[in-house]
Amino acid sequence: MVKKRKAEKSPYIKVKKSNIHNKGVYARKDIPKGAKIIEYVGELITKKEADERADKQIDKSNKKIKNGAVYIFELNKRYDIDGNVSWNKARFINHSCNPNAETEDEDGHIWIKAIKPIKKGDEITYNYGYGWEDYKDHLCKCGSKNCVGYILDQKHWKKLKKGK
């Protein structure tokens, strides 16, 4: 049995076409730093199920677009959450090299939190935190001045610069 986890309606967001990639999530009003913007929800699944789904998501998205979209988040030792479901609006949040939000685990719930004040109308973004492996498959077009060209966890950025 797959457990569904749903989110309270967020007063802060609206989903619309993004300049970065497909759809994005935008601030419906000013958001203060530290605010919990929206919970990342979906289906609670076991690690084994998560591995199988991740393989499928990568296969499917590689055929359609170059940037593989994987929506599975690690929750704890037993469970992950698959956010690739219609009711999870947080899945539309794009990656940026200069993000204004981050994900935070709070008692086993993943929250998107503002790391700086966000103005009404701004697109909400966070760093997807992708690993070093296969980073070349995930091109970044976030348009930030400091864009490193790839969707990559900031902790790997130094390695990227050394490689050039």
Ligand SMILES: [Zn+2]
């Ligand atoms: Zn970028």
